Amino acid sequence: MNYAIVPNWFAGYNAILELMFFVIALLVGVYSIRIYRLSGQRQSKLLGISFLFISAAYFIQSILNFAASYSMADWCSMQSMAVTHSLSNFGIYAHMILFITGIVTLAYMTLKINDLKAYALFLAAILAVLLLSSNKLYFFYALSSILLIYISFYYLGNYLDSRKMSTLIVFTAFLFLLFGKIHFIFSIDHGTFYVAGHLLEFVAYVLILTNLISVIRRK
Amino acid sequence: MSKKRDKLQIIYDILSVVKGRNGKIKPTNILYKSNLSNQMFSEYMNELMQKGFVVENKLKSGKTYSLTQKGFDYLDKYQMIVDFTSSFGLSD
Numbered sequence: 001m002n003y004a005i006v007p008n009w010f011a012g013y014n015a016i017l018e019l020m021f022f023v024i025a026l027l028v029g030v031y032s033i034r035i036y037r038l039s040g041q042r043q044s045k046l047l048g049i050s051f052l053f054i055s056a057a058y059f060i061q062s063i064l065n066f067a068a069s070y071s072m073a074d075w076c077s078m079q080s081m082a083v084t085h086s087l088s089n090f091g092i093y094a095h096m097i098l099f100i101t102g103i104v105t106l107a108y109m110t111l112k113i114n115d116l117k118a119y120a121l122f123l124a125a126i127l128a129v130l131l132l133s134s135n136k137l138y139f140f141y142a143l144s145s146i147l148l149i150y151i152s153f154y155y156l157g158n159y160l161d162s163r164k165m166s167t168l169i170v171f172t173a174f175l176f177l178l179f180g181k182i183h184f185i186f187s188i189d190h191g192t193f194y195v196a197g198h199l200l201e202f203v204a205y206v207l208i209l210t211n212l213i214s215v216i217r218r219k
Numbered sequence: 220m221s222k223k224r225d226k227l228q229i230i231y232d233i234l235s236v237v238k239g240r241n242g243k244i245k246p247t248n249i250l251y252k253s254n255l256s257n258q259m260f261s262e263y264m265n266e267l268m269q270k271g272f273v274v275e276n277k278l279k280s281g282k283t284y285s286l287t288q289k290g291f292d293y294l295d296k297y298q299m300i301v302d303f304t305s306s307f308g309l310s311d
Contacts, residue, residue, distance in 0.1 A: 031303070032303075035299075038292055038293055039230075039293060039300045039304070041226075041227070041309060043304070043310075044304065044309055110308065162305060164305065166306035167305065169306070170306050170307060214302075215306060216299070218299065218302055
């Protein structure tokens with residue numbers, strides 16, 4: 001499997017950013033489940049589940065990158081580096097599967113259909129393409145980007161229907177998430193894109209958090 | 220002409236009507252005050268009972284409805300629910 005190139009100076013910062021993404025995605029997930037419990041609205045449950053999957057994906061990625069930056073330290077033994085390497089393969093697979101499941105659940109939510117068989121087929125097809133591909137990391141970023149293009153169009157429609165600041169913030173956030181994932185496609189060859197991808201995702205999650213805080217404050 | 224009500228708004232309207240005369244309101248009163256067709260009213264009331272927002276009380280004089288704690292919570296947090304669901308595009 002190919003790996004993204006991480007510039008040395010960025011090692012550690014990536015893990016901190018991913019930890020932030022984990023916390024924000026977790027907050028949205030938990031809040032969405034709370035809204036589901038209050039309203040009984042199925043789509044809130046799906047949004048909550050999708051963000052919980054995404055948060056779990058970032059948590060694993062963050063732990064993985066903390067471990068990687070630890071194993072790069074001068075005083076670290078070869079044995080611990082070997083353990084880190086074998087764990088990192090498992091971690092990358094777990095991150096990819098959890099993130100794709102989250103994004104597929106979000107895309108399914110936007111379709112506004114209630115058919116578990118269709119959801120299972122949709123998810124199985126995408127996971128099969130990902131896991132059977134020769135270059136999993138490229139396919140992971142490419143599939144995520146395709147799904148995020150679809151989701152961004154949905155949120156563009158949502159903004160055009162309502163013309164509210166909150167819907168514009170959420171649409172912009174998903175656009176930044178999309179740009180971030182597109183940058184990650186090129187991070188396999190260039191470290192600069194890896195940094196840019198993280199910064200774009202940082203903007204996206206700050207926007208999502210801003211929207212969440214404004215909703216909570218308005219109550 | 221008023222804007223078409225969405226599902227969250229209709230639920231809010233029904234629950235508000237039930238709250239107004241909690242435990243004493245009859246189906247015909249809710250139907251009249253919530254401004255729904257017979258079929259829509261039945262569908263909504265079944266859903267609200269199924270999801271635990273209202274309970275049906277069977278009396279000698281007929282059926283009445285009252286709000287559960289979940290129903291009261293929905294009315295309290297309605298604006299927050301609307302803000303959250305509209306910003307994340309969660310309308311049914």
